[in-house]
Amino acid sequence: DGGITQSPKYLFRKEGQNVTLSCEQNLNHDAMYWYRQDPGQGLRLIYYSQIVNDFQKGDIAEGYSVSREKKESFPLTVTSAQKNPTAFYLCATQGGNMNTEAFFGQGTRLTVV
């Protein structure tokens, strides 16, 4: 099946730990995004990438890091510098012309314990 796979679905982190959220796609899309969603809120852009080995900060990049070593993969690391990491994280992809729909994964719910 074509699509976007985020893993894990649920993730628990102790304070002070780094954790990495996985996002894999087989849609052959160039653009990939990471968004954060808090309860009752919209999506806020963390990082995005238009091409392999290149990525840009979004509106709330502090405390997060990404890599884009392969077209299919765009992992997000939530570092200990992120003070309020508990949220729902969504990965998305978009086709080449930027005038097409975005496809989303099912999300990872991260909780700090």
Next chain:
Amino acid sequence: SQKIEQNSEALNIQEGKTATLTCNYTNYSPAYLQWYRQDPGRGPVFLLLIRENEKEKRKERLKVTFDTTLKQSLFHITASQPADSATYLCALDMGDTDKLIFGTGTRLQVFP
């Protein structure tokens, strides 16, 4: 920077009525505007895309309008059904900055 505003309060309507959701933006008009549906605990799903030179776009019971003078898009669901209950998000694709920006979403509740 570009800001997007959607009705933050939930919209409650009776089954069979038309639901109208609003998306307002500041600054310059986007090249494209998109609408998504999100169910609880799930990722958003694409519904419709409208370009800046289009006034209206339809898909089955859905209709989207785009007024660049008012800097506003309206999203209509006609003959609404309880299954339409969800959060609806608008998103701006600026076309040149290469990023998709989302609004806060409006939660729609359709009662039988």
